[in-house]
Amino acid sequence: MSMILSTPACIIPTKNSFETLTGLKLDQTQNVMVTIALVSLVFHVAYRVEKLGNFMQFVGSTVNTVLGFTIPVMLYTKVEKSPLKIALTWLMCAVIMCMSAWSLT
Numbered sequence: 596m597s598m599i600l601s602t603p604a605c606i607i608p609t610k611n612s613f614e615t616l617t618g619l620k621l622d623q624t625q626n627v628m629v630t631i632a633l634v635s636l637v638f639h640v641a642y643r644v645e646k647l648g649n650f651m652q653f654v655g656s657t658v659n660t661v662l663g664f665t666i667p668v669m670l671y672t673k674v675e676k677s678p679l680k681i682a683l684t685w686l687m688c689a690v691i692m693c694m695s696a697w698s699l700t
Contacts, residue, residue, distance in 0.1 A: 609633055610626065623646055656695055664688050664691050668685060668687075668688045670684070694700055
């Protein structure tokens with residue numbers, strides 16, 4: 596029962612983020628379609644994942660890489676004006692992301 600009642604607390608912010616990222620304002624039909632798509636996606640991921648630990652490792656490694664390396668690089672490129680420093684920073688970020696993806700195998 597608690598899972599059913601907590602679903603709107605997860606779906607509504609996700610739809611709001613979708614509207615913000617796409618710049619669209621969803622009408623009633625689009626709102627229902629996006630809700631159905633989100634619930635279906637979550638259901639299929641939950642149904643297909645056999646080991647929750649492996650899935651959590653994958654999610655943790657990708658989110659931590661983005662938070663730890665990609666976002667600081669994006670903020671640095673907003674401040675820094677030298678094209679060479681920006682290119683080297685993005686190159687290092689790509690190398691670190693590849694190394695973290697390689698460590699999953």
